[in-house]
Amino acid sequence: EGYEEPRLTCWFGELPYTYARSTMDANTQWHPLLLTLRGAVQQASGCSFNSLLCNLYRNCHDSIGWHSDDEASLGNKPTIASLSLGDTRVFSLRKQPAPEENGDYTYVERIRVPLSHGTLLLMDEATQDDWQHQVGKEYHDRGPRINLTFRTIFPEPEGHRPGTKLRFTPNLP
Ligand SMILES: O=C(O)CCC(=O)C(=O)O
Numbered sequence: 001e002g003y004e005e006p007r008l009t010c011w012f013g014e015l016p017y018t019y020a021r022s023t024m025d026a027n028t029q030w031h032p033l034l035l036t037l038r039g040a041v042q043q044a045s046g047c048s049f050n051s052l053l054c055n056l057y058r059n060c061h062d063s064i065g066w067h068s069d070d071e072a073s074l075g076n077k078p079t080i081a082s083l084s085l086g087d088t089r090v091f092s093l094r095k096q097p098a099p100e101e102n103g104d105y106t107y108v109e110r111i112r113v114p115l116s117h118g119t120l121l122l123m124d125e126a127t128q129d130d131w132q133h134q135v136g137k138e139y140h141d142r143g144p145r146i147n148l149t150f151r152t153i154f155p156e157p158e159g160h161r162p163g164t165k166l167r168f169t170p171n172l173p
């Protein structure tokens with residue numbers, strides 16, 4: 001069940017990770033440089049991480065759409081540390097609308113953060129409950145950017161469908 005993501009990804013961790021429509025197989029072959037970077041990120045954040053999702057945005061056309069990292073395997077209120085390398089891209093956040101907005105994001109609060117080379121962004125507490133984020137396509141040339149998102153993955157309970165979202169969003173009419 002493959003589908004094209006508009007960016008390249010790879011995964012390191014003892015457990016597989018299922019998100020959106022793809023499953024990343026477990027991969028314990030951490031490159032030594034990535035272990036060094038994990039150490040530095042753990043030092044800087046005071047948190048520990050057992051997994052890493054890497055994204056390569058090749059140029060201005062590569063992107064990641066609006067989402068929250070709220071799969072059950074990340075646990076409640078996950079801390080995710082995101083290290084940016086290479087060209088600057090804009091990281092956008094938009095607040096989840098109140099239920100009476102029926103999924104309409106027109107009037108929600110928005111934040112745009114340019115993530116330049118060497119920037120460490122931490123998402124924690126209720127960030128994934130209250131906000132969505134994306135790195136949108138850009139309309140001027142961008143060089144390659146690598147984003148390393150360090151996470152902690154927990155084993156999913158028996159009989160749990162991989163990739164299950166914690167947030168329950170009813171399909172409103
Ligand atoms: O590239 C980024 O800064 C964000 C990546 C992201 O949101 C993710 O991998 O879940």
Ligand SMILES: [Fe+2]
Nearest residue numbers: 067068069133
């Ligand atoms: Fe994300």
